[in-house]
Amino acid sequence: MGDDHDSGNRAGDLDVQSHIEDVSVKLSRTATWSGIETKASYGPDDIADLDYTRDLGDPGQFPYTRGAYPQMYRSRMWTLRNIVGYGSPEDTREGIERALRMGSAGINVVLDTLSQEAIDPDHPLLSADAGQEGCSLPTLYDLEVLLEGIDVTKTDVAWHSTMMIYPLVVALATKQDKDLSELQGSHMPDHLQLRLGGWGEAIVPTALGHRTTVDCIEYSARHSPRWALGCPQAYDIRERGLSAAGEIAVGMAIINQTVQDLMARGIGVDQVAPSLAWVSTSEIDFFEEIAKFRALRRIWARTMKDRFGAEDPRSLRLRVACHTAGRALVYPQPLNNLTRGAIQSMAALLGGVQSVETCTYDEPISIPTEEARELATRTQQILAHEVGAARTADPLGGSYYVESLTNQVEAEALTQLDKIEEIGLIKAIEDGTIESWMDEYNYQLKHELDRGERVIVGVNRFVPEQASPPKRFSFEPARMQAHIQRFKERKAARDQESLKKHIDMLYRVARRRENSHQAMVDALIAGASIGEVWGTVRAANDLPYDPFRAIESPFRYPVL
Amino acid sequence: MSTSKIRCLLAMLGTDVHSKGIRTLARLLRDHGVEVIYLGEHNTADGVVNAAIAEDVDVIGLSYSTATYLHYTGKLLDRMNAVGLGDVAVMLGGLIHPEDEPVLREMGVKGVFGPGSTTAQVVEFLAQVTGKPTTAYASRPDR
Numbered sequence: 001m002g003d004d005h006d007s008g009n010r011a012g013d014l015d016v017q018s019h020i021e022d023v024s025v026k027l028s029r030t031a032t033w034s035g036i037e038t039k040a041s042y043g044p045d046d047i048a049d050l051d052y053t054r055d056l057g058d059p060g061q062f063p064y065t066r067g068a069y070p071q072m073y074r075s076r077m078w079t080l081r082n083i084v085g086y087g088s089p090e091d092t093r094e095g096i097e098r099a100l101r102m103g104s105a106g107i108n109v110v111l112d113t114l115s116q117e118a119i120d121p122d123h124p125l126l127s128a129d130a131g132q133e134g135c136s137l138p139t140l141y142d143l144e145v146l147l148e149g150i151d152v153t154k155t156d157v158a159w160h161s162t163m164m165i166y167p168l169v170v171a172l173a174t175k176q177d178k179d180l181s182e183l184q185g186s187h188m189p190d191h192l193q194l195r196l197g198g199w200g201e202a203i204v205p206t207a208l209g210h211r212t213t214v215d216c217i218e219y220s221a222r223h224s225p226r227w228a229l230g231c232p233q234a235y236d237i238r239e240r241g242l243s244a245a246g247e248i249a250v251g252m253a254i255i256n257q258t259v260q261d262l263m264a265r266g267i268g269v270d271q272v273a274p275s276l277a278w279v280s281t282s283e284i285d286f287f288e289e290i291a292k293f294r295a296l297r298r299i300w301a302r303t304m305k306d307r308f309g310a311e312d313p314r315s316l317r318l319r320v321a322c323h324t325a326g327r328a329l330v331y332p333q334p335l336n337n338l339t340r341g342a343i344q345s346m347a348a349l350l351g352g353v354q355s356v357e358t359c360t361y362d363e364p365i366s367i368p369t370e371e372a373r374e375l376a377t378r379t380q381q382i383l384a385h386e387v388g389a390a391r392t393a394d395p396l397g398g399s400y401y402v403e404s405l406t407n408q409v410e411a412e413a414l415t416q417l418d419k420i421e422e423i424g425l426i427k428a429i430e431d432g433t434i435e436s437w438m439d440e441y442n443y444q445l446k447h448e449l450d451r452g453e454r455v456i457v458g459v460n461r462f463v464p465e466q467a468s469p470p471k472r473f474s475f476e477p478a479r480m481q482a483h484i485q486r487f488k489e490r491k492a493a494r495d496q497e498s499l500k501k502h503i504d505m506l507y508r509v510a511r512r513r514e515n516s517h518q519a520m521v522d523a524l525i526a527g528a529s530i531g532e533v534w535g536t537v538r539a540a541n542d543l544p545y546d547p548f549r550a551i552e553s554p555f556r557y558p559v560l
Numbered sequence: 561m562s563t564s565k566i567r568c569l570l571a572m573l574g575t576d577v578h579s580k581g582i583r584t585l586a587r588l589l590r591d592h593g594v595e596v597i598y599l600g601e602h603n604t605a606d607g608v609v610n611a612a613i614a615e616d617v618d619v620i621g622l623s624y625s626t627a628t629y630l631h632y633t634g635k636l637l638d639r640m641n642a643v644g645l646g647d648v649a650v651m652l653g654g655l656i657h658p659e660d661e662p663v664l665r666e667m668g669v670k671g672v673f674g675p676g677s678t679t680a681q682v683v684e685f686l687a688q689v690t691g692k693p694t695t696a697y698a699s700r701p702d703r
């Protein structure tokens with residue numbers, strides 16, 4: 001922890017010389033945050049093999065290293081996003097409206113931890129988690145409340161969630177007689193990311209999770225081609241414990257497996273790749289992150305072309321949705337996180353991403369306070385309007401250093417990707433290989449911090465002397481209680497015969513290992529909750545209906 | 561004073577998935593000669609209590625990144641007291657807000673390790689509440 005010079009000195013006690021030496025800004029590290037060693041300067045020799053047309057191309061040209069679009073932010077400004085979600089659908093609806101008034105350009109909703117695990121809010125052991133960290137959204141009715149007056153074929157709602165949200169939105173559109181082919185918005189169908197991100201084998205078994213991802217994307221490709229798919233959801237995997245190169249490696253492994261499995265079902269690469277967007281992070285190492293975004297687009301373009309034979313330029317040019325790194329933000333002296341968020345956002349923009357959510361400075365404390373949310377929005381407005389971050393595409397393209405770093409991140413990513421694919425992605429997840437890499441990364445990082453080889457301001461150096469407890473977000477729980485009460489009452493009032501019929505059908509389809517998405521949608525329209533729908537899919541896959549084994553299925557499934 | 565190893569169960573309750581910290585702590589504690597029984601995420605109070613009995617642990621460590629820690633910790637302590645596990649020390653880590661620390665202590669939590677806590681502090685706590693020895697790093701990792 002902090003050394004003696006950082007605190008606790010009385011007047012006249014200070015060893016001025018050593019104090020000055022200690023607090024002076026010194027180079028504490030020459031490797032990137034991910035561990036790539038760097039040199040004092042770079043020159044033409046470092047990129048002697050670089051071929052402009054082959055390796056870079058103009059912005060909007062293969063291999064899209066320099067950006068997805070020729071005019072970049074002149075033609076399409078990045079989308080300033082703000083994630084909202086807490087409590088009941090009514091609470092979250094209020095939060096959305098406040099974010100829109102503040103200057104947020106899109107509606108971004110995060111679901112509570114229960115909904116994200118497809119568990120109902122009346123679960124006997126877990127009710128306390130309802131409305132925590134996001135919006136509780138257990139039924140189609142709750143989605144209707146949340147989106148009242150919003151047309152899902154006209155308004156882009158981005159869902160920061162994986163399990164069950166797509167079937168819910170399709171159910172809403174179907175019930176409202178909307179044309180599914182016009183469905184707008186996005187979600188993150190990547191279940192393998194959940195498996196790696198702490199959901200674990202108990203909540204999302206690897207094989208079932210991956211099959212559900214492929215089912216979901218197949219259904220969307222066939223029925224809602226305008227719906228965007230945030231896949232891979234590389235943000236959580238990176239946060240969990242990966243380097244910049246590791247983010248690309250694991251994300252590409254997921255994409256390769258998913259596209260390959262979709263092609264086996266008759267979905268062509270050009271039918272699905274244009275709908276995909278990479279969900280990424282922007283970490284604290286400014287240059288390395290810029291290099292990552294550039295390397296990522298190049299690897300994506302070459303993979304789609306060479307490995308999958310894509311021809312549509314929209315398949316080849318990768319769009320990136322970025323949320324700045326929460327793990328880089330620290331608890332001590334949290335206002336410093338405003339600086340971190342600004343620099344991370346800047347890296348994302350110079351790296352050419354399509355949307356940015358700047359993490360709020362109070363991320364390590366609680367879910368965002370209104371003040372923190374507003375400041376995160378202002379950060380992006382300052383970058384957009386004052387700093388000139390949006391002016392010119394790929395402003396660091398051609399920099400000896402950035403091009404060299406791009407090559408290094410790319411090479412390391414491809415090496416790691418080969419390792420995963422040698423083992424096989426599903427096996428590398430099931431047998432814990434990838435998790436062990438993450439554990440190793442986190443363990444090494446902790447040791448470097450303990451040994452002072454890596455400095456995080458406020459954490460292991462420059463520790464603030466006094467810290468008053470930070471403000472935290474809270475919301476009135478009364479609505480949440482009413483929401484759970486309503487959930488129970490509506491459940492009791494359903495047409496049991498229709499419900500049973502649709503649950504039966506879902507069970508049969510899932511049991512046959514067919515794509516169960518239409519059956520899930522139909523069951524939701526019949527009033528089933530997400531816990532009942534997913535529990536039925538689990539049961540059909542010989543898993544306990546409730547992963548916590550506290551409740552039995554209320555349904556009697558057909559014997560097949 | 562016993563010379564046997566400290567046995568520490570590490571677990572998370574409820575639907576919190578942020579287990580990165582507790583996974584890293586498991587390895588760091590093993591480096592210090594602690595026997596770690598790692599249950600991971602998604603446990604119930606009953607599950608933790610049963611494991612604590614079966615594994616005869618000295619300490620239970622819980623990690624939280626969501627605001628429900630008062631609720632879940634209370635449930636666990638109730639269960640522990642009901643089955644006579646009151647002598648097993650409970651420690652908490654993760655995003656614990658300083659304002660909640662007195663409440664947690666009042667409930668019977670012995671160690672609170674919020675943001676900024678160090679491995680050394682946790683190790684010292686374990687040695688103190690168990691009266692059993694810990695070790696310096698068995699091996700220092702190098703990259």
